[in-house]
Each structure stands twice: as C-alpha cells, then as structure tokens.
Amino acid sequence: MTEPTTRIIGFLCNWCSYAGADMAGMSRMRQPAGVRIIRVPCSGRVDPLLVLRAFQEGADGVLVSGCHPGDCHYGSGNYFARRRLELLKRMLPALGINPERFHYTRVSATEGARWAEVVSAITERVKNANDND
Amino acid sequence: MEDLISAIKKVLEQVDVVLGWARSEAAGVAAPAFFHTPAEAEGAIFDSTCVHNLAVHLPRLADKKAGIVAKGCDARSIAQLIAEGIIKRERVTVIGVACPGVIDVKKAWRCFGFGKRVSDSGGQVAMEGKTVKREEILLRKCRGCREAGPVIRDVTVGEVGKAPAAPADPAGIRKRFAAMSFAERRQFWQDQFSRCIRCYACREACPLCFCRDVCTMQAHEPGWSGGATNSSQSWMAQLVRISHMAGRCTGCEECERACPVGIPLMLLLEEQNAVVEELFGYRAGSGTEAKTPFLTFDVNNDSWEQER
Numbered sequence: 001m002t003e004p005t006t007r008i009i010g011f012l013c014n015w016c017s018y019a020g021a022d023m024a025g026m027s028r029m030r031q032p033a034g035v036r037i038i039r040v041p042c043s044g045r046v047d048p049l050l051v052l053r054a055f056q057e058g059a060d061g062v063l064v065s066g067c068h069p070g071d072c073h074y075g076s077g078n079y080f081a082r083r084r085l086e087l088l089k090r091m092l093p094a095l096g097i098n099p100e101r102f103h104y105t106r107v108s109a110t111e112g113a114r115w116a117e118v119v120s121a122i123t124e125r126v127k128n129a130n131d132n133d
Numbered sequence: 134m135e136d137l138i139s140a141i142k143k144v145l146e147q148v149d150v151v152l153g154w155a156r157s158e159a160a161g162v163a164a165p166a167f168f169h170t171p172a173e174a175e176g177a178i179f180d181s182t183c184v185h186n187l188a189v190h191l192p193r194l195a196d197k198k199a200g201i202v203a204k205g206c207d208a209r210s211i212a213q214l215i216a217e218g219i220i221k222r223e224r225v226t227v228i229g230v231a232c233p234g235v236i237d238v239k240k241a242w243r244c245f246g247f248g249k250r251v252s253d254s255g256g257q258v259a260m261e262g263k264t265v266k267r268e269e270i271l272l273r274k275c276r277g278c279r280e281a282g283p284v285i286r287d288v289t290v291g292e293v294g295k296a297p298a299a300p301a302d303p304a305g306i307r308k309r310f311a312a313m314s315f316a317e318r319r320q321f322w323q324d325q326f327s328r329c330i331r332c333y334a335c336r337e338a339c340p341l342c343f344c345r346d347v348c349t350m351q352a353h354e355p356g357w358s359g360g361a362t363n364s365s366q367s368w369m370a371q372l373v374r375i376s377h378m379a380g381r382c383t384g385c386e387e388c389e390r391a392c393p394v395g396i397p398l399m400l401l402l403e404e405q406n407a408v409v410e411e412l413f414g415y416r417a418g419s420g421t422e423a424k425t426p427f428l429t430f431d432v433n434n435d436s437w438e439q440e441r
Contacts, residue, residue, distance in 0.1 A: 048376050049357060049369075056365060069432065079430035086437045087379055087408055087427075094404040095372075096319030131316040 005034040006127045008061040008119075009054040011046045014039050015073040016108045017065035023112030024119075031116040032123040035063065042066065043104070044077025048088040055097055061126030064104040065118070071108060078106070100129035134178060136290045137202070137230065141174040144200040144226050144288060151200035151228070152187040153177045161250040161260070162238050165190075177202070179290075181253045184235045184272060186210055186385045188340040191220050198224050204232040205280025205293075209383040209418030210340040212285050216423050217381070219343055222285075229286025231293045234267070234275035237390075241270055273399070274386040285421060306397055322368060328394040329367035331360070335398060336374060338391035341381050349373050375401050380409050380425040383418035412437070 012018040018039050024031060040046055043066025051062045064085055066078045085104045092099045103122050107115045141151050150167050155176040157164035162182035168174040179202065187201055188210035203211060211227060214220045236258060241251055245260040257264045282293025313321060336342040336350060349357055350370045358370035374388075375398075382402050389399045410416055413426035 049373060052372055052376075053357070053369065056369060076430065079432060079435065080427070082435050082437075083412075083427055083430055084379075086412060086435075087405070090408045090412075091401075091405055093315065094318070094401055096315050096317075096322055098315045131319075132314045 006032070006060045006123050007058070008035045008063055008123060008126060009059045010035045010037045010063045010065065010119075011040050011043070011050065012037050013043045013066040013073075013078075014041050016067040016071065017106075017115065019109035020065075020107040020111045020115040023110065024115040025112075027112050029112060029116040031119045034060075034123060035119055042072065042074055042077035043081040043085075044072075044074070046081060046085070048084055051085075051088060051102060052095070055101070061101045061103070061122065061129075063102075063119075063122055065107050065115075066104075068106045068108055096131075098129040098131050098133065100125050137179050137228075138174055138177050140228050140288050140290050141168055141177050141200070141202070142171045144228060145169075145171060145174060148198040148200045148226055150194065150197060151202070151226075152190055153202040153228075154179060154183045154185070154187075156250075158250075160247070162241075179230050181233060181236045181258065181267060182238055182241075182251055184238060184390065186338070186340050186387045188214060188385075189338060189387070191225060191340070192343040195220050195224070198226075200226040200228060202228045202230055203283050203286070204230060204235070205278065205283050206232075206274065206383065206385045207340075208283030208285050209280070210385055211418075212421050212423075213341060213381060213383055213418040214343075215285075215421040216418075217341075217425075222421055226288070227283065227286045228288045228290060229283035229293060231282070231289075231291030232280075234271050234278065236267060236270045237272045241265070244270065272386065272390070274384060284419065307400065310400055323364050325396045326368040326371065327364040329362060329364070329371070329396060330394060331362050331367055331370065332393060334391040334393060335371070335388035338387040339374075339378075340385065340387070341378065341383070342374065349377070371396075371398070371401075375405060378402060379405055380413070380415060380427045381417050382406055383416075 012021060043064055046064050054062050066081055072078045089099050089102055092102055105118050107118060141153060144151055150169055153166055153168055154163040155166035156178055163178055165185050165187055186207045188207050191214055208227060208229060215222050244265050245263055249260045252259050258267050281295050350373045357373050359366040384406055386399055415426045
C-alpha cells in the first residue's frame with residue numbers, strides 16, 4: 001500500500017514562484033507530488049482567509065510563495081503580504097491549526113532548484129506536524 | 134451625576150445630539166440614550182452598568198455634530214474611527230468620564246434576578262437588600278484595563294488619571310483554552326460555533342464594523358461563508374470578521390457581550406491584538422493619527438521568516 005499523499009495547497013505568485021516551479025518541472029527535478037498549485041497575480045493577493053478556507057476544506061498544509069524583497073512586479077505587494085501572513089501564522093494556534101502546516105517563502109523565477117528544495121522540506125514538515133501537541 | 138448633566142447641557146449648546154446613558158426602569162440598569170435638549174439631559178447617568186460602547190452610533194451620525202459620553206475603552210474606538218477617516222474630529226465632542234470599571238450585567242441578573250434596580254456604591258453592587266462585591270462581577274475587559282482616562286476628550290467629568298484597580302482574571306475558560314492541543318481547540322471552536330445563530334449581533338455591536346451594507350460575512354458574492362447556521366459556515370463568517378479587525382480592534386469586548394449564545398469571541402481578538410502589539414508595537418485606538426500596521430510596511434525590519 002502506498003503512503004497517503006500529503007496534500008499541500010500552494011499559492012504561487014505568477015511573476016516568480018510559479019515560473020520557478022515551472023523551471024523545476026522542466027529541469028526534471030525530483031519533488032513531492034502533493035502540492036496543488038494555484039496561480040495568483042502576487043503574494044499580496046493572498047487573503048489570509050484563502051489560507052484558512054484551504055485548511056477548512058481539508059488541506060494538510062498551505063504554502064504561499066512570492067518574490068524576494070525588492071523584486072515585486074507591482075513594487076510592494078510582497079511587503080504587505082509578509083505582514084499579513086506573519087500575523088496569520090501566529091494566529092493559527094488559537095484557531096486550532098498547527099503553525100507547522102503553514103509556510104510562506106520566496107522563490108524567484110530562476111530558482112527551480114530552490115523550489116524543489118523548499119517543497120521537499122515543507123512537505124516533510126507538514127507530514128510531521130502533530131495536531132495533538 | 135450633577136457634573137455630568139451640566140457637562141452634557143453645556144456641550145448641547147454646540148452640537149445636535151449627545152450620546153449617553155439613562156436609566157432603563159424596566160431593566161434596572163443603564164440604557165443608551167440620545168439627548169437632544171437640556172430637559173432630556175436631566176436623565177443622564179453614569180454608573181457601573183453603563184457597559185455599552187456608544188461609539189458604535191457615530192458612523193451613522195457622521196453628517197451631524199455629535200457629543201458622546203465616553204469611558205476609556207470607548208474613547209479608543211472613537212480615536213480609531215477618526216484615524217480611519219470615518220468620522221471627523223471636529224464634528225465630535227468627547228465627554229470623557231472617570232470609569233471605575235463596568236459590571237457584567239448578565240452576571241448581575243444571575244445574582245439578583247432580571248429587572249431589579251441595580252445600585253452601585255463603594256465597591257458593592259446592591260439590589261433589593263442583596264449585595265455583591267463589584268470586583269466579583271466586573272466585566273472581564275475591566276480586569277486588564279490599561280486606560281488612564283479616555284485617550285481623546287474635550288470635556289472631562291470626574292478624576293481621570295489611573296486605570297481602575299481590579300483583581301486579575303480568575304482565568305476559567307482562558308486557562309483551559311491555553312492548555313488545549315491544536316485538535317482540541319478545533320473541536321472547541323466547532324462546539325462553540327455550533328451554537329451560533331448568525332444574528333450578526335457581534336458585527337452590529339462593534340464600533341469598527343461600519344461597512345454594514347456590503348458586509349463580507351453575509352454577502353452572497355464572493356460567498357466566503359454561505360448563509361447556513363452550521364458550525365463550519367458560522368466559523369468562517371466569524372473568521373472574516375476577525376481578519377478584518379486585524380490591527381483595528383480596540384478590545385472593547387462589545388461583540389462578546391452582545392453575543393446571545395455566549396461564544397467567547399474575545400479569545401481570538403485578544404490573541405490577535407497581542408500578536409499585532411508584539412509584531413508592530415501597535416495598539417488600535419492609541420491616537421487619531423495612527424496608521425494601521427497592515428496599510429504600511431517596513432522594508433528593513435519586517436523579516437520574521439528569516440528566523441525560521
């Protein structure tokens with residue numbers, strides 16, 4: 001019997017991480033298959049409620065990935081996102097969700113290898129997150 | 134009381150209406166009142182049953198000149214409304230009162246029975262022969278009160294300057310909640326919100342939930358929460374409200390007080406306020422010029438993810 005897939009919803013910025021993930025695929029890099037990618041125009045588009053809804057609908061983990069500081073296509077979207085997502089991450093314990101299930105990170109369009117690494121590391125952390133702590 | 138009545142009369146010379154409290158003979162406790170004339174103002178009171186945050190009415194009176202009687206916590210809401218540009222500073226006259234802490238009226242009714250007249254003097258709350266120590270039935274927000282008088286005020290009644298002395302919270306639900314695991318907390322909220330009847334009293338009582346006509350909690354589009362009264366949809370609706378209160382909630386506890394089924398909403402809002410204060414050193418309602426931390430950013434200092 002195969003191990004159940006760890007389902008992670010990935011909200012990826014169109015201008016960087018989405019292309020980075022594409023690069024990882026095109027370069028045939030090995031990476032966990034459980035990430036379901038939703039392309040968004042900017043990490044600043046990711047309403048914390050989208051993340052909470054994903055958890056409510058049964059996601060094991062949620063990953064938001066956007067541009068490095070200074071690289072935002074729109075100038076400042078990732079800076080606003082950073083504040084909101086940090087608040088969300090710290091609120092998760094009170095909502096009954098292990099914060100290890102939620103990650104936000106930065107991957108640029110050229111960092112295919114980094115994307116593969118990030119996804120592997122995060123899948124591992126989500127898999128090990130224990131809700132009975 | 135004389136000081137308060139004369140202050141209201143004086144303010145009435147310059148404004149259209151003053152928001153304050155009068156005694157409700159039916160309920161025996163204070164009820165919000167709108168004073169338009171000096172004669173009406175004769176009925177004004179302020180005591181520890183004046184629990185309501187009257188700032189909730191100000192957005193609807195934005196085209197009028199209004200006066201308002203405000204406790205320390207209410208003044209924070211007024212300051213936040215001004216900071217957000219919902220009301221104009223020059224259109225509102227704040228009568229700041231020295232607040233000894235207000236009582237949980239539901240608890241008082243549980244002690245004394247509904248509808249009896251509550252009187253309060255010298256730390257004792259009394260009603261028809263029975264007395265209770267005021268500190269035993271204080272509203273919970275008053276136990277952690279940090280207000281040394283209203284942050285904005287044009288007229289001051291009574292001696293302000295220090296927060297009311299009150300014993301620490303007897304813990305109860307907070308202590309239990311803190312000890313729960315993630316899974317237990319999820320179950321806890323599922324149980325709590327199974328009681329929610331979607332009356333939106335939490336939103337109506339909140340002075341900062343002012344976009345009532347287009348409220349996302351209730352809107353069919355984009356349909357965050359649906360309209361059903363099942364636990365998961367009610368939970369999502371409340372998450373909408375709580376996320377929209379990030380960096381704006383002044384902790385007046387009106388949502389929890391208004392909740393007819395007693396859902397401990399402040400567990401979440403207090404947590405959120407604490408996180409915002411820790412991350413950004415910001416408390417909503419601290420001033421009329423303050424900017425909510427989520428409308429701005431700091432390129433150099435916002436780097437929490439590097440710690441992980």
